[in-house]
Amino acid sequence: MSAPLLEVKGLTTWYPIRRGVWSRTVRHVQALTDVSLAIQEGETLGIVGESGCGKTTLGRTLVGLERPMAGAMLLRGAVLPAGIRPAALQRQVQMIFQDPAAALNPRLTVLDLLTEALAYHGLLTESREATALQLLRDVGLDGAALHRYPFEFSGGQRQRISVARALALRPSLIICDEAVSALDVSVQAQVLNLLMDLKEKYRLSYLFISHDINVVRFIADRVAVMYLGRIVEEGPTEDVIGSPAHPYTQALISAVPAVGREASARRPLGGELPSPSRPPAGCPFHPRCPSAMEICKTAAPPTISKGAQKVSCHLYSRDLSSQ
Numbered sequence: 001m002s003a004p005l006l007e008v009k010g011l012t013t014w015y016p017i018r019r020g021v022w023s024r025t026v027r028h029v030q031a032l033t034d035v036s037l038a039i040q041e042g043e044t045l046g047i048v049g050e051s052g053c054g055k056t057t058l059g060r061t062l063v064g065l066e067r068p069m070a071g072a073m074l075l076r077g078a079v080l081p082a083g084i085r086p087a088a089l090q091r092q093v094q095m096i097f098q099d100p101a102a103a104l105n106p107r108l109t110v111l112d113l114l115t116e117a118l119a120y121h122g123l124l125t126e127s128r129e130a131t132a133l134q135l136l137r138d139v140g141l142d143g144a145a146l147h148r149y150p151f152e153f154s155g156g157q158r159q160r161i162s163v164a165r166a167l168a169l170r171p172s173l174i175i176c177d178e179a180v181s182a183l184d185v186s187v188q189a190q191v192l193n194l195l196m197d198l199k200e201k202y203r204l205s206y207l208f209i210s211h212d213i214n215v216v217r218f219i220a221d222r223v224a225v226m227y228l229g230r231i232v233e234e235g236p237t238e239d240v241i242g243s244p245a246h247p248y249t250q251a252l253i254s255a256v257p258a259v260g261r262e263a264s265a266r267r268p269l270g271g272e273l274p275s276p277s278r279p280p281a282g283c284p285f286h287p288r289c290p291s292a293m294e295i296c297k298t299a300a301p302p303t304i305s306k307g308a309q310k311v312s313c314h315l316y317s318r319d320l321s322s323q
């Protein structure tokens with residue numbers, strides 16, 4: 001089998017917390033710890049988890065906006081350097097953010113926004129207008145948009161412009177970080193359908209980050225569940241959402257009305273998300289876990305294959321030892 005489009009091994013990104021006049025590093029926010037995942041060509045991998053679990057840090061590390069402390073990133077089997085990347089590699093992975101109003105420079109027209117990166121990389125083969133027009137058509141907008149500014153558009157249109165901007169460099173992978181979360185439900189569906197169409201047309205892969213399980217269920221082939229900077233469960237979307245193995249995934253999904261069981265069977269997650277600067281010992285989920293055992297307080301859980309799913313939980317190590 002050929003190498004995955006993107007593979008990540010043991011990726012760890014911590015933010016230093018500095019104190020005092022010498023700005024000494026006293027602790028770290030452990031935003032991303034030992035994350036391993038793979039995205040195949042043409043695949044959409046969803047990332048779900050509560051706010052603060054490290055989803056954005058994962059995306060930012062993959063596009064080179066954060067420098068990881070440890071781990072390896074491979075694009076089609078070739079190691080991606082962690083620091084400044086060669087332009088050709090930079091173009092391969094693009095990112096779309098939740099708030100297009102903040103991501104799009106308000107002083108630039110759509111024409112500039114869609115062509116500045118191409119011009120920078122020396123990749124403009126046609127006129128700027130012709131290039132921008134094609135990109136606008138790809139995202140369902142017309143030429144009337146060319147000489148307008150981002151504030152003149154609705155939220156959904158602005159997100160289409162962000163998509164066009166990401167497409168301009170013909171990337172292989174687009175990281176969508178809560179890309180539809182700020183939009184009304186009907187507009188959300190339109191943008192999701194657009195992303196699906198573009199995936200077919202340009203054989204794109206997506207890393208689709210969202211706190212909304214329903215959105216991820218709609219768009220993702222596989223899904224990875226994050227808790228306190230770690231992936232706790234991963235597998236085909238229908239398996240993970242239909243029969244979640246990790247107690248955290250079970251709690252997360254049972255809290256979603258449209259997917260979870262009826263209200264009486266819901267088991268909402270108690271307690272607060274612990275601070276990622278002082279994650280609990282053992283399994284980081286053990287203080288909130290309804291199935292926690294003695295071992296969960298001290299030992300990090302092993303990652304175990306359960307059918308097509310992978311789950312990091314001591315509950316399943318018993319199955320392993322009895323095999």
Ligand SMILES: Nc1ncnc2c1ncn2[C@@H]1O[C@H](COP(=O)(O)OP(=O)(O)O)[C@@H](O)[C@H]1O
Pocket residue numbers: 015029030031049050051052053054055056057058276
């Ligand atoms: N630049 C930063 N400096 C320090 N801490 C940060 C920074 N960015 C994010 N964090 C912290 O890292 C953790 C993960 O954040 P983030 O990746 O944004 O999570 P999510 O996108 O899942 O909400 C949070 O505790 C957040 O407060």
Ligand SMILES: [Mg+2]
Pocket residue numbers: 055056057178
């Ligand atoms: Mg985020």
